[in-house]
Amino acid sequence: MTIPIVPKLLRSHLSDLAERDARIDGRGRWEGRELEVQHSILPRAEGSARVRMGDTIVLAGVKFQIMTPYPDRPNQGGLMCSAEVRPVAGRNWESGPPSPESIELGRVVDRGIRESGCIDVDSLCIIPGEKAWQVILDLFAISDDGNLFDAFALAGIVALRNATVPAERFEVGEDYQLSVSKTPIMCSYHRVGGRFVFDATAREELGGDERIHITLGDDNNVHSLQKGLKGIFSADEFTEIMDNAIERTEKLRKIVDEL
Amino acid sequence: MTIPIVPKLLRSHLSDLAERDARIDGRGRWEGRELEVQHSILPRAEGSARVRMGDTIVLAGVKFQIMTPYPDRPNQGGLMCSAEVRPVAGRNWESGPPSPESIELGRVVDRGIRESGCIDVDSLCIIPGEKAWQVILDLFAISDDGNLFDAFALAGIVALRNATVPAERFEVGEDYQLSVSKTPIMCSYHRVGGRFVFDATAREELGGDERIHITLGDDNNVHSLQKGLKGIFSADEFTEIMDNAIERTEKLRKIVDEL
Amino acid sequence: MTIPIVPKLLRSHLSDLAERDARIDGRGRWEGRELEVQHSILPRAEGSARVRMGDTIVLAGVKFQIMTPYPDRPNQGGLMCSAEVRPVAGRNWESGPPSPESIELGRVVDRGIRESGCIDVDSLCIIPGEKAWQVILDLFAISDDGNLFDAFALAGIVALRNATVPAERFEVGEDYQLSVSKTPIMCSYHRVGGRFVFDATAREELGGDERIHITLGDDNNVHSLQKGLKGIFSADEFTEIMDNAIERTEKLRKIVDEL
Amino acid sequence: MGGYGEVQMIDENGVRADGRGPGDIRPITIETGVVPVADGSCRMTWGTNEAIVAVYGPMEAHPRKIQRQDRAVLDVAYNMAPFSTTDRMRPGFNRRSREVSKVTQDALESVVLLELYPRSKIRISIEIVSAEAGTRCVGLTAASVALADAGIPMTDLVVSVASGKINDVVVCDLNKEEDNYGEADLPMGIMPNSGELVFLQMDGDLSQDEFKQAWKYNMDAAQEIHKLMVEALNGGDSQ
Amino acid sequence: MGGYGEVQMIDENGVRADGRGPGDIRPITIETGVVPVADGSCRMTWGTNEAIVAVYGPMEAHPRKIQRQDRAVLDVAYNMAPFSTTDRMRPGFNRRSREVSKVTQDALESVVLLELYPRSKIRISIEIVSAEAGTRCVGLTAASVALADAGIPMTDLVVSVASGKINDVVVCDLNKEEDNYGEADLPMGIMPNSGELVFLQMDGDLSQDEFKQAWKYNMDAAQEIHKLMVEALNGGDSQ
């Protein structure tokens, strides 16, 4: 990603807005953008989802491969999650090898899903020591207007929950639904104009500072945290964010569970 | 390849010549350069050829490897064709990973040979499902004064026709001649000064526009077409080129068949 | 490595010193810097060493892997030696793929050790044709104040002489000491201010010309030579260097053998 | 071309396995404005192909060495998403993608009025998110719609479509099975108003007569597809 | 997190396999000036971890496109030497190293007074020559010492330490076995004077209460480690 010169004017404008507890698009500090979630929309993927949050649009697709289990874990399959943000998604994204930003995107989403234990890797075993399923979750950005993290994480869990294990195509039995026992949800907060807000847009990201990503599981257990970018935050600020995340993830989890 | 600034003077000079139906080196519009073809000139290759067309010189070498057949085609070997244009061949060619130009060169030649069916991939099988020959045709430019396409394609088919399968060295029987049942020939046309010409030189390529590559087989069947570079052409122009290619490939095929 | 502009002032200063047979740090022409050699200093390596020559500091670590012997040498294991000079070691070293300088460093050290025959590759066989040890010697620069070559070579042979074959961890028997039958030693000479000197510092390298690396074995047999950089030398100059290397390597070999 | 002659894909009445006649194309939908942050965009489905194209620019070309004093440069990247194919496609460099990018760029540079924007760059990203057969045609056609959606002046739109040969019969717009087992493939890029070409490739085995028939099918299909493109650009429902 | 619940790593009295209590850290040594040719440097051992950090700069930032008009840029590279791990680590590009480099850079940019050195670059090389568990914490802590050794002004040092969970008990500073089989890992980067954070990650499964306990262990350990850092910078013997 090319680093645009951060416009000083934008930063000072965002500070002014923050003083009045306002945001550039009129939202409240903890308010998310309009959300639209669809699943099973990609004909070649075994599971898929499309998430739209304002002008941010992403796809997630699940594919399966047969792997040989690792010698020290003969009864386990695997889960791989990778994120790609190609130039299609915005004028500052460039082609070439994966940028540090997209590597971070993939890893942060991967951790939240993996650590929640929502995929039982033991259930992916076909023949112990010989064959197991590798689940591959690919996250793909179509339009980046900020907060790709939450969009990717949401699309990822929805795609997994709607995935069919293609056993017939691989001639190892009958197709069946991938078992996903939990619904980890990520919420991301950016410091904009001095205070943290939820679900920042691209302009807020551009004129903002550090960001904090929290993935919570079904019982509000913490599965993944990540602080990104330069910036300093206090314990009190973190507590406020965590409280908001607990509230927010419960709502989003309900939406996903009811799809 | 570095892209030299196209000299406007050159373009206008080529246009003037075209109006008088003349070319920069005095040839007629459909006239090829002096051609020299040799075979079996590389001691380490199992088949080889050297083609000189004016100041364009290329080598082709054939090597063999043992491959495992693809599971869905257990009785077939393989053919791989790759082209390299290294800095030795001209001041605008640079080192590094294969340029788009050299990838295109390899693919266009590969297609013509492959699609003609001149190599019977079933005959390359050694043990069904286990061992087969992979034929590797490497095209290598020594001096690029334009129209590497036709030079590569010609050197490629000549090298294949003179290749010996090195069965003894691989301990799978006795050496024998590679069977090549057809003689696909490529002819390339460049738009220079507004009209298409055959066998363009490097200067004509530099001041010209699009190019069209046609590979015809023994019965004038079309095996491969490719339009390269920016440019628009009409159906009538194409018909004229195709008619010329039919005539020209017959002559070249005769030369190759009589070597 | 970025190539700093060679300061002409430095070159002329070094020439002046050379005329008085002096060096920039007060040493004599054939005098080495203060030397410090430690072994077994890296907890995760099977053999290790640290060498300090003035402000040049390097580490060497030995690791083992199980390899399949090459079909034509079913009773032999392997030795691999690679050198890395990362940005930690000096302001002119850059990250990225291995630079030509570090490739040369690795190869020159590798050759001297390999050609001396100090490692009996036949003794590395575990099961003929199936399993053998691959010894991997990694050379790693901590601080580059010149003459990394000799520091790497010395650290390398010391690390090998103190290496334990980790047979237990790989479940192929009991751990045992790697057998190292000889002690090849490298000496390097740089042309500085017009004449060759031993053990050049970084500033002498910067203002100097070609360098010559000599590896001698236990009987003064020559195992490896390498001339580096632009420069011309005469047969007489070489003879003088070789005589010094014979004397010097004997002293260093004694130090290593007595560790 | 696979060339497995034994698979029966068209019957004696010229009806193909999916019910189409020899000259029929698969169903097509076209939508613009699908990448809100882009200057122009297009989503095109064609059979079970789906392409998403975003156009950014004209913008400053950098690094400067890619600038042209007298015209804009196009930067076309064709890519297949990892989940676009039956077997997952590994992300990253790939010769086929680079080649398709190049021929698509050559085709589009033939119609865009580049000289209107000296020193600038127009970036065109073609993402195949679902692949059946003929993705390069889908990508090129959708790219010309996205360029129009971005308001970039062109001499004409480009319609790309391929005909081929199955069971010795020339047919238009091969589907996946026809592409796998077919005997020839002739994709073309056509300017629908003049009938001129900006893109041409061919692989396989076609006699001179078969070649002429395939050419004609492509020309006719181009007119049909062109209507859908114009409707989509005029805000109509193209479905 | 491995999550192999069956391995017993802490007994009923809260004594860990290596004899530590839940809140205890492993032994630490800190030394400066260990890379003589660098502007500042630090060698830190922590358990059987060993990191060597060199700082070069401030120096001219090149190529020019990485320059910032109003501040210095940091260039942080974290790397593991090939002999630093039980199985040899192949040299070269590696996603984990790039990610650790990035978070470390983000943390250090939060404390270095970058605006004092416009257009310049400060290069920080972190080499792990022996790895146990928690190498990113060792690297970040040692880097802040090396920056201080180079005389680069900072608002505060950074102490990085991780707590986690083993056998359902929250403990501080996981060793290798605890890291392999543990159930959570919470590394933090703490400014010891203000108690504010510049780095935060977490993996695994912690209830809200467990999370608070792990947070507290890190805060306490930071104060302890800070003393050793200050001693080392004051030329004292930190062992």
Next chain:
Amino acid sequence: MGGYGEVQMIDENGVRADGRGPGDIRPITIETGVVPVADGSCRMTWGTNEAIVAVYGPMEAHPRKIQRQDRAVLDVAYNMAPFSTTDRMRPGFNRRSREVSKVTQDALESVVLLELYPRSKIRISIEIVSAEAGTRCVGLTAASVALADAGIPMTDLVVSVASGKINDVVVCDLNKEEDNYGEADLPMGIMPNSGELVFLQMDGDLSQDEFKQAWKYNMDAAQEIHKLMVEALNGGDSQ
């Protein structure tokens, strides 16, 4: 060095398997002007080695950062064509090729009068199209002929040749089998007029006396080869 002592490559009368005496070199041919589009070129066969070298320049050095204010830079690339070896050589990056390129460049920079062409670049491409043994010597020798053919001023030509040891006997100019099973290899780059060296490498095991004999063989062979080079440059037939 393979060091397979059991293969008999020289008999008790000092006659080698290919009939040569210990100090004899393989047959050599040299031809100039073989790359018509280059500024200078050379084709050299030596045994069954064949090298083709093209020289381009002096030309503008770019990117500018490689320019030197006071002299030209050489850009030497040594490469083996895929069909040059018994087992096909995969094209692309290769440590051996980079190393040979570097030592060849160092040798040529020692003789070319670089200061005559400040800020410019001279590109030297060495392509081995058929490899036997001693390709680096063939490449370096042919490169100095190609530079002379391009009219680039040099203080002297460079002749490169290697001696070695087979069955405990020192011999000149190893052929392929001798190289595979030999016990030492000493390639040198010699300025034939002064007898000075610009290139020196050695691998294997040579006593001090053996080393002196190998050195002498190289010096004598250099004079012989130099005559062929001069003939070729004077337009004579070198065969």
